[in-house]
Amino acid sequence: MQPSSPRSGKLGRPALLSRDVIVRAAQRILDEEGYENLSMRRLARELSSTPMALYHYVRDKDQLLLLLLKVKASKFPRPPLPEDPRQRLIASAQLLYDILADCPFLAEILASDDLLAVSALWVIENIVDASIECGCAPEQAVDIYRVIWYYITGELLVRLASGRQRASLDRPTHREKAFAALRPDSHPRLFALSARWSELTSRDSHHQGLEVIVNGLLNHQAP
Amino acid sequence: MQPSSPRSGKLGRPALLSRDVIVRAAQRILDEEGYENLSMRRLARELSSTPMALYHYVRDKDQLLLLLLKVKASKFPRPPLPEDPRQRLIASAQLLYDILADCPFLAEILASDDLLAVSALWVIENIVDASIECGCAPEQAVDIYRVIWYYITGELLVRLASGRQRASLDRPTHREKAFAALRPDSHPRLFALSARWSELTSRDSHHQGLEVIVNGLLNHQAP
DNA sequence: ACCTGAACACCGTTCAAGT
DNA sequence: ACCTGAACACCGTTCAAGT
Numbered sequence: 344m345q346p347s348s349p350r351s352g353k354l355g356r357p358a359l360l361s362r363d364v365i366v367r368a369a370q371r372i373l374d375e376e377g378y379e380n381l382s383m384r385r386l387a388r389e390l391s392s393t394p395m396a397l398y399h400y401v402r403d404k405d406q407l408l409l410l411l412l413k414v415k416a417s418k419f420p421r422p423p424l425p426e427d428p429r430q431r432l433i434a435s436a437q438l439l440y441d442i443l444a445d446c447p448f449l450a451e452i453l454a455s456d457d458l459l460a461v462s463a464l465w466v467i468e469n470i471v472d473a474s475i476e477c478g479c480a481p482e483q484a485v486d487i488y489r490v491i492w493y494y495i496t497g498e499l500l501v502r503l504a505s506g507r508q509r510a511s512l513d514r515p516t517h518r519e520k521a522f523a524a525l526r527p528d529s530h531p532r533l534f535a536l537s538a539r540w541s542e543l544t545s546r547d548s549h550h551q552g553l554e555v556i557v558n559g560l561l562n563h564q565a566p
Numbered sequence: 567m568q569p570s571s572p573r574s575g576k577l578g579r580p581a582l583l584s585r586d587v588i589v590r591a592a593q594r595i596l597d598e599e600g601y602e603n604l605s606m607r608r609l610a611r612e613l614s615s616t617p618m619a620l621y622h623y624v625r626d627k628d629q630l631l632l633l634l635l636k637v638k639a640s641k642f643p644r645p646p647l648p649e650d651p652r653q654r655l656i657a658s659a660q661l662l663y664d665i666l667a668d669c670p671f672l673a674e675i676l677a678s679d680d681l682l683a684v685s686a687l688w689v690i691e692n693i694v695d696a697s698i699e700c701g702c703a704p705e706q707a708v709d710i711y712r713v714i715w716y717y718i719t720g721e722l723l724v725r726l727a728s729g730r731q732r733a734s735l736d737r738p739t740h741r742e743k744a745f746a747a748l749r750p751d752s753h754p755r756l757f758a759l760s761a762r763w764s765e766l767t768s769r770d771s772h773h774q775g776l777e778v779i780v781n782g783l784l785n786h787q788a789p
Numbered sequence: 790a791c792c793t794g795a796a797c798a799c800c801g802t803t804c805a806a807g808t
Numbered sequence: 809a810c811c812t813g814a815a816c817a818c819c820g821t822t823c824a825a826g827t
Binding site: 790791792793794795796797798799800801802803804805806807808 | 809810811812813814815816817818819820821822823824825826827
């Protein structure tokens with residue numbers, strides 16, 4: 344963080360860039376042009392600089408993305424959580440999802456580290472703690488965290504991908520083609536649901552799903 | 567599929583490439599060098615051809631990847647499923663996971679289509695059908711499928727990413743650094759678990775997680 | 790210390806041309 | 809119909825040099 348702070352005196356000319364400026368510019372590109380347009384080269388252009396200048400402030404692109412998440416997580420409001428451990432477990436998991444839902448493109452990077460790199464550790468602490476207070480052994484609490492984590496990551500990934508796809512709405516998707524070819528004798532259930540499939544699968548039922556999963560987990564681990 | 571079959575007679579010289587040959591070469595690269603080395607250019611080199619020749623047999627790279635999955639899914643043994651619907655639901659979901667576990671790199675492409683593009687539709691039919699036989703309304707059955715789908719996708723993604731990372735085992739991961747900085751007063755639970763975290767999170771508990779989720783879902787939707 | 794220019798080793802895809 | 813070569817518009821990153 345040092346290189347960004349303008350020190351007293353005029354020891355040489357001031358730096359043109361700083362980590363802060365770089366991260367902010369990256370966030371701007373992300374907001375305005377989407378993840379797939381965020382490249383080191385594009386970022387340098389945004390800053391009227393060169394790609395290599397960035398590497399003075401950031402080790403590589405992954406670190407830049409993690410910095411973005413760090414900023415986002417630290418700005419995220421930290422709401423009061425319910426007292427009741429079961430409710431708190433659900434609320435923490437929901438919170439984790441909410442933070443990530445703001446930057447779903449990070450799913451891939453995050454996945455590699457169980458999210459533990461970032462300043463959202465307190466959320467995970469809450470999930471594990473609430474599970475233990477619900478009567479789980481520590482090992483079971485970690486299992487619960489993992490299931491929740493997989494579920495959240497999966498939903499984010501699917502959402503991200505279907506968002507990408509909606510952009511290219513030229514021809515019918517693979518799904519639409521597969522559904523058109525459905526025969527009632529071989530796939531009766533899917534056939535019956537085919538007309539409503541899109542509607543049914545695009546409903547936002549994240550919170551409900553989370554609740555059901557958590558209840559299922561707790562009933563199993565700590566009956 | 568037509569261009570690959572060697573027709574009778576000798577109407578012009580035989581084609582050098584075919585969809586079959588291309589897909590098989592792609593699979594070879596995948597097996598031997600991993601997903602990140604599978605590019606259209608690399609594939610063309612493998613076939614002693616040019617990148618553009620491939621585009622005569624495949625619309626784009628995504629289609630090629632879907633073809634790979636298609637082949638894999640069609641070769642996959644189709645085991646007998648239990649009669650009992652609850653058991654069948656679990657078994658179908660496990661099967662879906664097993665098929666995909668063989669090609670986790672496809673998670674990103676698959677996510678965009680709810681997997682419905684491929685010849686594994688019968689698995690999904692089974693999941694939906696078993697849910698309905700367990701007493702769910704069709705809408706609830708679709709919800710159950712979605713939760714399972716998110717969970718599977720998430721686990722695949724995480725596994726894929728942590729596999730990539732293990733390759734570059736040079737310096738400590740972000741997770742390790744975050745754990746090293748843990749203080750017992752701010753994160754008591756994680757602090758207590760930190761020594762065993764890697765071990766606990768790398769256990770293969772997929773099947774157990776799936777079972778717990780399914781039971782939770784069914785108890786909620788069809789008590 | 791901070792920044793630049795040129796280069797390396799890649800991508801997916803298009804376009805115009807060859808046989 | 810099947811294939812090629814050259815090109816377009818990109819990537820992340822390294823290296824040697826400038827001030």
